Amino acid sequence: MGIAWQDSAMMQVGKGGISDGLVKEAKKLLKKHKYVKVRLLRSAVTEGLSKEDIFRMLCNDTGAQLAGIRGNTAVLYKQ
Numbered sequence: 001m002g003i004a005w006q007d008s009a010m011m012q013v014g015k016g017g018i019s020d021g022l023v024k025e026a027k028k029l030l031k032k033h034k035y036v037k038v039r040l041l042r043s044a045v046t047e048g049l050s051k052e053d054i055f056r057m058l059c060n061d062t063g064a065q066l067a068g069i070r071g072n073t074a075v076l077y078k079q
Contacts, residue, residue, distance in 0.1 A: 009039035009073060013054060017044060023061045026076070030064055035077040042072070 029036040040051050055074040059066050064076040
């Protein structure tokens, strides 16, 4: 997973939050690469949810594991 941190973000979560389209794209990337690097835009943190909450919700929706969070970026992986 260390090499994933060197890559650029594969997708972004914006003010629309976690939509069906975002989950579908994340699943497709996880199937192809086994991991996905997600950047959270400032506009996405709303409704009292923390960035950790948003990343965990994305993990639950995609069936992935949270490898780690650095700043506003997280790496999710699926075995």
